[in-house]
Amino acid sequence: MIAPAGSVDGIAAALLANGLVLRGGFNFAPGEAPPTGSSDAPARAVLLVGQAGAAPWPHFLRWRVKQSQNIANPLDSWSREVISAVAETFGARAVSPSDRPYLPFQQWAMRAEGLKPSPLGILMHPQYGLWHAYRGALLFDDELPIQAAEPGPHLCDTCVEKPCLKSCPVDAYSPQGFAYQSCLAHVRGVNGEPCRSGGCLDRNACPCGTAYRYPLEVQAFHMASFARDGRLIEMQLSKLDD
Template sequence: MTLADGAAAEGLFVSGHLSIRPEDGLPPTVKSLALLSPDEPRFWTLFRQSAEYLDGEADPLDRWSARVIGQLSEAVGGTPVFPFGGPPWHPFIAWALRSGRAWSSPVGLLVHDSAGLFISYRGAIGLAETFDDTPPAAPPCEECSRPCATACPVGAFAGGSYDVPLCKSWLDRPEGRDCRDNGCLVRRACPVGADLRDPQQSAFHMSAFHRPVRKA
């Protein structure tokens, strides 16, 4: 089984590769890293059938990611790495940028060459094999009219950074229902991968962002 095949079977895809540096803080046996992201729109259907989604306990997506990526890593003889469970926290944003398949968008959020502004990283697998770095591709924003820059109804990105309190205050209002129920308008404005994300998945993530609830 290849890593790509194993990831596909679980509704994930390899969204980037990069070579590891000493400052990345990974074991010396790890020479390269394969980033893993949801393969839309297949991912959401598969995840909703999982025990973690159905058991009603806290953090279902993180628990699913730990189990699935942990098993996949064991199958390919790798080292699982996750963006949660810290400290210490692994630099997934920096890794994504180094992969040459993600960039900082006009609104500051990561934009991916195939997933657009809906890119997320459920984890990564460290590999003993080296990876030949390839020159980064051109970011999709260069050929884009950049509708993301004006899509936020309250201008939460207008100041050059993400104004989280302003965003959350909008979600509290009746007018913010579209963002709450269907996902961030800024992310939805990106033409790259715009038709891949299930609205129910966007609502799941928006709910976790807006009013996170953790069980003891």
């Protein structure tokens, strides 16, 4: 168990040492059915852990060179290791977006930060745009001195042109949803090199948060993972809540 006073600040500092940031949190309300915390009892609070821009990348690379090259999903493994260490220090249970059965990370994130999905499914952040991600969460047995954010203006509501729906050569994103198989086939195909090396064209077309846009090597890493095994958690977190 952690002492409430200063605990959230301490967690934020521990995460920041690895380029990760707290992405808000909330206390579960009576009557909800949250997952268990560090004990077998239902958790009372959750803190979301993620990134803004590519800040964790140098930390991940330093870790990566010391690991076996056969790790299937190295960024997931690094995230779990870092977040689990923080959880152990502060008496929490660490969980990941790729855990099964899937936890409602998208719903938690919208509740914690007051965000809404973009047409691409990625939550639109007023500062980071689409260039952010959630790497895990910390579940606590006790309530914390935190309050969920109030919803603010949704940048996508004021975007008339919607360039994020017009740049993909196979129209993978549309108001009807994400054409997953079309996207995957294109990225793997002979014409998919621009996406493999430069990232999702629709995502890059968004004019919001460009100061936090991932460097090309980071985007290429995520697209290579997608082309290899079809996992697009970085871009399609909303699919985890279906």
